[in-house]
Amino acid sequence: MKQEQITKPKNGYLMLMVFFVLLATTIATIVIQELYLLIIAIPFILAMLPGFFIVNPNGSKVLVLFGAYKGTVKENGFFWANPFYTKQRISLRARNFDSERLKVNDRIGNPIMINVILVWKVKETYKAAFEVDHYEEFVRVQTDAAVRKLAGSYPYDNFDDAQAEVTLRSGMHEVNEALENEITERLAIAGIEVMEARIGYLAYAPEIASSMLKRQQAVAIVAARKKIVEGAVGMVEDALTQLAEDDIINFDEHQKASMVSNLMVVLCGDKEATPVINTGTLHN
Known part of the structure; x- marks a missing residue:
């Protein structure tokens, strides 16, 4: 497999001077009516014109002669190459x-x-x-x-x-x-x-996006509830421990269960708790 070959064709400005010399010769030939010189100069002038080309910055021209790869011009500027070259432009820009x-x-x-x-x-x-x-x-x-x-x-x-x-x-x-x-x-x-x-x-995809969103929301709700429950259990445990250590009140197992149930409802509920004033004992 062939690889890229960098080539540098002739300077376009130099060949442009040659072109103008030939053009001046042609004009002089017409003036002096030397037809044989005119016949020689005109084909050269016409053949030179397709050979001029420009390569812009971050551009390139791939040169091909009758199906044969002859190289790539990556240097920017004004150049002249074989007029029979086909010149494919390929941009090197991002x-x-x-x-x-x-x-x-x-x-x-x-x-x-x-x-x-x-x-x-x-x-x-x-x-x-x-x-x-x-x-x-x-x-x-x-x-x-x-x-x-x-x-x-x-x-x-x-x-x-x-x-x-x-x-x-x-x-x-x-x-x-x-x-x-x-x-x-x-x-x-x-x-x-x-x-x-x-x-x-x-x-x-749109056909499952709604269902997947609900699933994500459910997972988020479960995770949030888990955190809330973990925090509530810790708070209830701290409350019972603090009450026992300060000897504020002594609970039997039934009273502890009732207090834990009430605190968990208050701490884990979605809505604010409505207080109920008990005018009797804790057993009533």
């Missing part, structure tokens, strides 16, 4: 690619919506020009394929896979690194350098 939101399945089969933001540029012009057809389209298709493979390698979260240490939601650093490696491997054949690849959008 480009952004914001992929469409794809509907894919994660590792456990949940449908999710995901897209990727890719920053890339052409590194080897020979591969970009000749190893693939339409390298820009190749970048788009292979990026989508890499995203689909990545989504199938990780669960969206660890609700259904508690053993998963890395998920699409929580392991963004690891996931983005895996995504970048996957895209880099796929685009190497086209001479593309991946500068950055990261997930730009991630969510459940």
Whole structure:
């Protein structure tokens, strides 16, 4: 397989001077009516014109002569090369690619919506020009394929896979690194350098988003309730201990159970407790 070859064609300004000399010769020939010189000069003038070209900063021109690769011009400036060269322009600038939101399945089969933001540029012009057809389209298709493979390698979260240490939601650093490696491997054949690849959008698919939101809310409520109960048990224990140590009141087992029940209701309830004044004894 051929590799990129950097070439430097002739200085365009020097050849432009030669062109003007030939043009002046042609005009002089017309004046002095020397037709044989005119016949020689005109083909040279017409042949020179296609040889001039410009390479802008962070640009390149791939030179091909009748199907044979002759090199790549990466130096910016004004040049002249063989007029029979075809000159394919390939930009070396960094480009952004914001992929469409794809509907894919994660590792456990949940449908999710995901897209990727890719920053890339052409590194080897020979591969970009000749190893693939339409390298820009190749970048788009292979990026989508890499995203689909990545989504199938990780669960969206660890609700259904508690053993998963890395998920699409929580392991963004690891996931983005895996995504970048996957895209880099796929685009190497086209001479593309991946500068950055990261997930730009991630969510459940619309048909399950509502159910998954309820599940997340339920998990959050259970976790909050667990914390509340743990705190309430500690507060009740402290209250009973403090009352016993200060010898304020002595409770039998029935009274302790009644007080614990009342305190747990007050501390764990969603609404403020309504006090009830007991005008009798604690047993009434």
